[in-house]
């Protein structure tokens with residue numbers, strides 16, 4: 664487990680507030696400073712004790728910090744990096760939690776001075792909630808946190824960050840940024856787009872009333888609505904910055920969908936059955952890997968859902 668003397672959180676929403684709570688619970692930071700765009704979020708973060716100090720600018724928040732975590736939407740990372748660059752302490756580590764990695768590297772790295780260590784990261788944990796009140800200390804427990812350090816990254820800085828994130832209960836892995844974006848397009852980005860689409864379809868239906876959709880939503884649709892309630896700014900940025908990988912996967916998805924559509928039209932029960940048998944196996948391996956529960960109702964009653 665590693666500890667930092669001062670951690671600066673830039674952006675004070677779901678991920679930052681969960682990190683702040685986990686840092687406090689496990690004594691991972693000497694002090695926590697924070698910055699968010701709006702005065703209201705900054706005040707809330709202070710009121711509920713997420714941070715020791717809040718600052719009107721990101722530049723003020725990073726002063727003297729040995730760890731800076733960028734927790735803003737992916738599209739805002741570049742401007743923040745440009746702002747904080749002249750104010751970073753020598754030898755500080757800068758990381759981020761953005762859901763897309765290559766675009767963040769392209770936007771952030773050019774601004775940073777040579778005497779700081781940039782180690783991009785992505786916790787595979789979240790909920791559809793946002794804002795400083797939505798975080799909880801156990802969000803990262805037994806969840807993957809992927810780091811995508813670039814070639815030549817300082818091994819000591821990477822190891823120290825790993826130890827810090829493991830202190831929050833996360834499982835750490837390293838990956839090439841492009842590969843990360845492709846993997847996440849399959850496991851997170853496209854499923855979100857499909858959920859948005861399905862809820863959009865239901866919204867446009869005229870033969871099924873709104874009240875019926877809500878009343879009978881437990882049979883699958885409810886899970887789509889949870890995902891489709893995710894933050895619009897965050898997800899807009901994800902698709903705009905992971906365009907190639909998501910378009911690739913969506914192309915493959917459309918082909919499979921047409922194939923299944925044809926199987927239904929041709930009443931090819933064997934094809935449908937063997938397809939669904941294979942997908943059931945994938946679900947089983949996710950549960951065996953400890954990344955979800957097989958409790959009825961996805962264990963919703965027992966704990967907050969962390970399946971993003």
Ligand code: NAP
Pocket residue numbers: 673674675676677678679698699700701702704705734735736737739743760761762763785786787788789790791792793794795894897971
């Ligand atoms: P969130 O709850 O919506 O919070 C975003 C925070 O960023 C807010 O405090 C917001 O301030 C601040 N912000 C936005 N634009 C800003 C700007 N230009 N300058 C300064 N502050 C700004 O978001 P989140 O869910 O924590 O997501 C943050 C990052 O984590 C995103 O990059 C996302 O891709 C990544 N991520 C999210 C999840 C998830 O499930 N939510 C999972 C993994 C990774 P105001 O409140 O003042 O607007």
